[in-house]
Amino acid sequence: MSTRGLLEHLAEEGLVERDVLDEATPAGQKAHAALAGLTSEGLHLQQAGTSVSVWLGALLMALFLVQMDVTEVVPLGLLLGAAGLALAAVLARGAASVLELQLRWIATIGGQILILASLSEVFRSDESMLVAAIVLQAVTLALVRDLAIGTAAVMVAAGAALGLAAELRVGPFGHGLVALFLGTCTCALWVEQAQLLPRLGRLWQPLAYALPLVVWAPITAGLERRGGDELPLFLLSPGDIPPGALALSAGWAALSTWLIGQAGRERPELRGRSQWFAWAVVWLTALFGLDTPGLGAGLTLLLLGQLRASASLRLLGLVAIGSFLFLWYYEHGTTLLTKSIVAVSHGLSFLVLAAVLRRGADRPREGQGRPLPARIADLRWLSLALALGLAIPGYVVIQKEQVLGSGETVLLPLAPVDPRSLMQGDYMELRYALIGELGDVDRLAPRGTLVITRDGDHVARFVRVDDGRALAPGELRLRYARRGRDVSLGAETFLFPEGEGPTLAAARYGELALAPAGDSVLIGLRDEARRPLGTRQHDR
Amino acid sequence: MSDPLAGPPIAARLHALAAAGVLGPAALERALELTGRRPTAASWYRFARFQLIILGTVLAVAGAIFFIAANWDVFTPQARMGLAAAAMASATLAGGWIGLDRLSGRAAALAGGLLFGPLMALVGQVYQTGADAYELFLAWSLVLAGYALAIRFAGAWVTALLLGVVTIYLWIDQALGSHPFETPGLWASLAGAAALTALGLARRATRRDADAIGAVALVLGGSIGFAHGAAAIGVDGWPSGQGLALLLALAQAAGTLLLGRRLGDLGLERGGVAFLFGLLTVAEGKLIFDVLDAEVGGLLLMGVLLSVQGYVGGEWFRARRPVVEDAT
Numbered sequence: 001m002s003t004r005g006l007l008e009h010l011a012e013e014g015l016v017e018r019d020v021l022d023e024a025t026p027a028g029q030k031a032h033a034a035l036a037g038l039t040s041e042g043l044h045l046q047q048a049g050t051s052v053s054v055w056l057g058a059l060l061m062a063l064f065l066v067q068m069d070v071t072e073v074v075p076l077g078l079l080l081g082a083a084g085l086a087l088a089a090v091l092a093r094g095a096a097s098v099l100e101l102q103l104r105w106i107a108t109i110g111g112q113i114l115i116l117a118s119l120s121e122v123f124r125s126d127e128s129m130l131v132a133a134i135v136l137q138a139v140t141l142a143l144v145r146d147l148a149i150g151t152a153a154v155m156v157a158a159g160a161a162l163g164l165a166a167e168l169r170v171g172p173f174g175h176g177l178v179a180l181f182l183g184t185c186t187c188a189l190w191v192e193q194a195q196l197l198p199r200l201g202r203l204w205q206p207l208a209y210a211l212p213l214v215v216w217a218p219i220t221a222g223l224e225r226r227g228g229d230e231l232p233l234f235l236l237s238p239g240d241i242p243p244g245a246l247a248l249s250a251g252w253a254a255l256s257t258w259l260i261g262q263a264g265r266e267r268p269e270l271r272g273r274s275q276w277f278a279w280a281v282v283w284l285t286a287l288f289g290l291d292t293p294g295l296g297a298g299l300t301l302l303l304l305g306q307l308r309a310s311a312s313l314r315l316l317g318l319v320a321i322g323s324f325l326f327l328w329y330y331e332h333g334t335t336l337l338t339k340s341i342v343a344v345s346h347g348l349s350f351l352v353l354a355a356v357l358r359r360g361a362d363r364p365r366e367g368q369g370r371p372l373p374a375r376i377a378d379l380r381w382l383s384l385a386l387a388l389g390l391a392i393p394g395y396v397v398i399q400k401e402q403v404l405g406s407g408e409t410v411l412l413p414l415a416p417v418d419p420r421s422l423m424q425g426d427y428m429e430l431r432y433a434l435i436g437e438l439g440d441v442d443r444l445a446p447r448g449t450l451v452i453t454r455d456g457d458h459v460a461r462f463v464r465v466d467d468g469r470a471l472a473p474g475e476l477r478l479r480y481a482r483r484g485r486d487v488s489l490g491a492e493t494f495l496f497p498e499g500e501g502p503t504l505a506a507a508r509y510g511e512l513a514l515a516p517a518g519d520s521v522l523i524g525l526r527d528e529a530r531r532p533l534g535t536r537q538h539d540r
Numbered sequence: 541m542s543d544p545l546a547g548p549p550i551a552a553r554l555h556a557l558a559a560a561g562v563l564g565p566a567a568l569e570r571a572l573e574l575t576g577r578r579p580t581a582a583s584w585y586r587f588a589r590f591q592l593i594i595l596g597t598v599l600a601v602a603g604a605i606f607f608i609a610a611n612w613d614v615f616t617p618q619a620r621m622g623l624a625a626a627a628m629a630s631a632t633l634a635g636g637w638i639g640l641d642r643l644s645g646r647a648a649a650l651a652g653g654l655l656f657g658p659l660m661a662l663v664g665q666v667y668q669t670g671a672d673a674y675e676l677f678l679a680w681s682l683v684l685a686g687y688a689l690a691i692r693f694a695g696a697w698v699t700a701l702l703l704g705v706v707t708i709y710l711w712i713d714q715a716l717g718s719h720p721f722e723t724p725g726l727w728a729s730l731a732g733a734a735a736l737t738a739l740g741l742a743r744r745a746t747r748r749d750a751d752a753i754g755a756v757a758l759v760l761g762g763s764i765g766f767a768h769g770a771a772a773i774g775v776d777g778w779p780s781g782q783g784l785a786l787l788l789a790l791a792q793a794a795g796t797l798l799l800g801r802r803l804g805d806l807g808l809e810r811g812g813v814a815f816l817f818g819l820l821t822v823a824e825g826k827l828i829f830d831v832l833d834a835e836v837g838g839l840l841l842m843g844v845l846l847s848v849q850g851y852v853g854g855e856w857f858r859a860r861r862p863v864v865e866d867a868t
Binding site: 001013038040205269307 | 543544545546547548549551552553555556557558559560561562563564565566567568569570571574575576577578579580581583584585587588589591592593595596597598599600601602603604605606607608609610611612613617621625628629632633635636637639640641644645649652653656659660663664665666667668669679682683686687689690691714715716717718817821836837839840842843844845846847848849850851853854855857858
């Protein structure tokens with residue numbers, strides 16, 4: 001169906017005047033003007049005229065003027081900037097070529113930079129500059145009648161508002177409230193679009209298209225990290241009062257509740273059991289994750305995307321949830337064990353609810369299910385993959401247990417530091433003092449064994465690089481691998497339970513079980529007096 | 541001449557008509573209904589079930605990873621490994637039993653494959669085989685490829701591909717003791733970029749439908765190749781391997797562009813042109829700011845060059861795409 005066909009249909013139903021189809025009438029001219037930049041050719045031109053090259057080019061040319069000290073004469077800088085914005089406003093009236101579209105961007109970006117650089121000569125505080133940036137975006141939105149430029153202006157303005165909140169040090173809860181406010185605006189714009197579009201006019205589109213992106217940003221990226229390693233938005237540090245966490249989670253759940261209620265109003269057949277079911281999902285999510293409003297925010301975007309049949313909004317919701325989970329892992333305000341309980345309880349409750357939905361929904365079944373032989377065939381292939389998946393760790397376990405069972409205890413002096421690994425939690429990087437005694441590493445073979453001896457306390461001392469000669473009494477072999485300029489002894493990190501970091505800071509020795517062939521397993525760490533530190537994984 | 545009313549009633553057009561007052565609230569609601577932008581009850585049901593299963597699986601696996609990362613010492617190492625192996629086996633077998641023709645079955649089986657990573661991480665914790673060890677990711681990507689073969693699910697292949705790329709860079713760091721931008725790590729990174737691009741282009745050439753695996757391979761290969769090409773242009777003294785890095789980047793751009801032309805795939809063509817323009821921009825920057833050492837004047841020159849580039853690219857794009865839907 002074409003837009004014309006749709007308007008004809010609406011005209012037949014008496015919902016629009018038939019005049020809108022006739023370009024000769026005022027109503028028709030209004031319709032044609034509204035769609036002027038949104039024809040297939042217009043959208044295509046927008047794509048052609050919007051490129052990173054143009055943005056960067058505009059930025060560099062404006063920076064050239066700033067470097068030429070044009071903006072130090074404030075009235076001149078403001079005049080040139082205003083002229084740029086005025087040029088963009090003039091170019092944005094009527095149809096455009098690729099060149100005109102690009103000039104709109106160049107004039108807007110250049111004008112804004114000149115104005116901001118001039119204002120920076122007057123305003124000295126970051127807060128004032130951020131307010132100026134917000135006002136400037138509002139002026140741009142009002143003057144330049146270009147949807148893409150307007151959308152970019154809203155994004156910059158909202159980003160500046162988040163930056164202003166950071167400058168004012170509103171804290172994690174304050175940032176959460178700002179994001180919740182932006183989320184409420186986003187939902188209101190889309191839910192009440194039929195009422196708000198005529199009232200907001202051409203402002204509605206930039207606002208509705210840009211704000212979901214701005215809500216997504218604080219879920220996935222922190223603006224600043226002044227408070228240590230906590231993420232400033234959505235994640236509440238242990239010092240925050242529980243009502244704050246509750247309020248944010250409840251706020252996002254309330255937004256989702258509104259969206260589900262709206263779905264029931266638009267589709268009466270969804271009312272009743274289905275609606276109560278959806279509300280239960282939303283509030284269970286809030287209940288299980290009081291300090292994870294970021295998850296609630298992602299779900300709200302997802303629901304909004306479904307309500308307005310927008311694949312982009314749904315994708316944004318999914319990306320927000322995925323990014324939130326990734327950043328949550330590296331956040332240190334909550335223990336990994338608590339996060340694990342929250343994530344698993346969410347996951348299992350979702351899976352149970354999916355099963356309940358399937359059983360309870362009044363819909364046709366997906367067929368009678370796969371016949372047994374087909375299921376057995378599936379199971380056969382999956383079993384092969386599973387066998388491979390269990391054989392690999394099984395082999396590693398057997399190999400390491402052999403070393404642990406037969407190995408000699410050796411203590412290697414070390415100097416530690418402490419980060420967090422991709423999947424395995426907190427760990428210490430170990431640097432063995434023995435490596436420093438090897439001399440010119442480049443002369444070592446890529447792989448081989450070192451010969452060491454032990455003193456009465458089992459502390460190792462380097463003797464020589466193994467050259468095949470028989471070992472003297474008391475000598476042991478230790479495998480190494482050369483990696484560029486570094487030498488690895490097989491265990492350069494020590495993974496430890498969350499919270500044991502302070503105890504292990506006293507570590508001075510790595511305790512290894514060393515098998516006759518030189519294979520080793522790192523058993524634990526010991527302090528200056530050779531006493532074992534922290535949790536022991538293996539009793540030998 | 542183009543008729544603004546001839547195109548399909550996409551959401552942005554309906555919004556523009558409503559913003560201009562052409563469509564009142566009732567007309568907009570009806571227009572959205574007629575154009576399928578008011579989800580039906582059946583659509584809500586599919587959405588809820590799909591998202592609950594996918595998010596439930598992702599959150600459960602994430603929870604398992606968090607649990608293992610916590611390195612909780614209440615259970616013995618053997619009990620923890622046993623629990624992880626049991627979870628992996630249960631999810632895999634449950635997936636097979638539910639049936640791989642169903643989303644819930646595929647999601648359960650995929651969760652089984654994903655749980656191999658936490659199991660290996662746990663083994664690494666207990667025996668201290670090293671944090672972020674490349675062997676863990678190599679084994680995980682191989683096992684997941686096995687699951688992908690059994691499940692026949694693009695998501696599993698994409699995950700295996702991503703894990704494979706992580707493996708390459710961990711291997712360069714941990715096994716070679718090198719860096720991706722210096723030899724010998726550079727050779728491995730270039731080989732990875734070439735293989736990913738070849739996979740992406742080959743899949744694009746043989747499949748006309750949406751192909752997530754090919755798209756991910758192409759984006760990853762292109763990003764890595766571009767980074768190497770840009771570094772080769774920007775680095776001083778032309779160290780070992782940088783010539784090949786630049787050649788590969790140019791070949792990737794040219795290959796993408798030519799295949800796009802042959803298939804009439806404008807997206808592919810545009811990607812190739814953007815790749816070439818990106819390399820050209822780096823070369824211009826090197827020439828202006830490094831070789832000619834133009835400081836403030838260089839900003840103006842570079843700005844003009846980029847704007848001209850943007851214009852040439854824009855006109856090329858405009859000319860390449862036929863506009864048929866609005867023709868009157």
